[in-house]
Amino acid sequence: MSLVLSVSNRKGGSGKTTTAVNLAAEWAARGQRTLLVDLDTQGHAGFGFDVVPGRGDPTVHALFEDPGFDLGRAVYETSYPNLFVAPANQMYEGVSAGTDRMLLARQLRHPRIATAFDVIVLDTPPAGDAILLNALVAADAVLIPILPHALSSEGVKQLTRLLYRVATHLNRNLRLFGILPVMMNSRINLHRAVVDEVTTQFGRDRLMKAIRSDIQVAEAFAARKPVRAYAPRSRGALDYHLLVEDLAALWRWPGSSPVPPLLTSSAARGICQ
Template identity: 60%
Template sequence: MTAPFVLSVSNRKGGSGKSTTVVNLAAEWAARHRRVLVVDLDTQGHAGLGLGISVAKGAPTAHHIFRDPTFDLSTAVVESAWAGLACAPADPLFQAEGPHGLDVLARQLRRPAIAEAFDVVILDTPPSLDFLLMNALAAADGVVIPMLPHALSAEGVKQLTRLLYRIATTANPGLRLVGLLPVTLNSRINHHQSVLDEVTRQFGPERVLRGIRTDIALAEAFAAGKPARVHAPRSRGAMDYFLLADELPQLWPGSLAAS
């Protein structure tokens, strides 16, 4: 059995483009005939909303795996309107209770109902250093960190990478930082460029992805519950995520490019 590749899209800071990146990257890979599952671990539930998926009262969600050790994540999976793209939506009422191991999510993703059904799993994570984020990092093969080109966002990236390396040296030795993804990028703003220069100096040019330009079409597509490639296929944002979907496998040896 070949396990799906698991990508965690994470940042400590809210409003950093995590859910937008999850939705649009998932849609791009699904359009390339990959079977993609989005697991929404952020109780805001934005990834599901961006895919036009809402949770009925009492319906199973991704967060049920932390309530019931016998729960099967596959029962929470909902097909989207686009072929090959599904989502296990979040529970907006979820509250952590009791102790949770770091391998809860990883064990679920190894179950045949998930492992045999999907080529890639993309995790949308909460903007906090809690057990949900740590479960995501413990289950992931790689991490992409969307970041606003602002000084405070760059500091949040440093804090997250410290946690990433802690998980990589303990619970998940296979975890790697795939790259930092600048979002709402405007090359004409000097501060944006200076922040990118500093991040590039600290992490190396190979860790800084090409970035997603500022584009209102991305917000409009999200509000419509559709990926940008569907809602505004000629927009800058749609093109940037199209290019990102091609770029990431090249930086992630053995992933979608070779599967």
């Protein structure tokens, strides 16, 4: 069965899409068949691999308009081996998402998807709507990227409360992999202060090694490429490479000890309440 990782934050502009794109690229480069699902109607995750559906082409949001839709129809190959994208519908307004929180989970756990991919990365919308809930119900684990700016910890608090509610009522096996500072510059006092605040509130064991500030990450996105393809020797490429190694160690790969579900982790329960 595939690992389903939701890259989520209740705040927009948190580095969520950049992280989802570069994680997917890194996993695919390691030979893992990887699907990136773009649930954010901005459509930027698909853009990161130059996958932009035409008018009338199938997208992942068709699932929320027609529960009988086969998600496999919205899966597109990219120019990178092992890497596939289910792009967003930028015209989708969310009025028909409904209340079925299991829609996405049923599709991703169906054998035609679950056996076709080793890793599924979900780029989620920032709003706490039905689509974000669908992503959290479908996910095995959540990664929370943050920019080291004022009020970043507030966005993490909001999301972790939602995670705990989902784990309590809808997805008892949901795990929190950690909080990931992105665009981090340790020479900036504010960045250090924000990371210290997050560490104090959520615990050092919840903090992932930061993705350092690197203009080549933004340049790569503008070029519709992951940073490992655009600038393979850059800081950003190295940091996302190391992040995937850390995430693999947290998951149930051979020789690793999995992160416990939120409901069995007293530390996680404390930060989510």
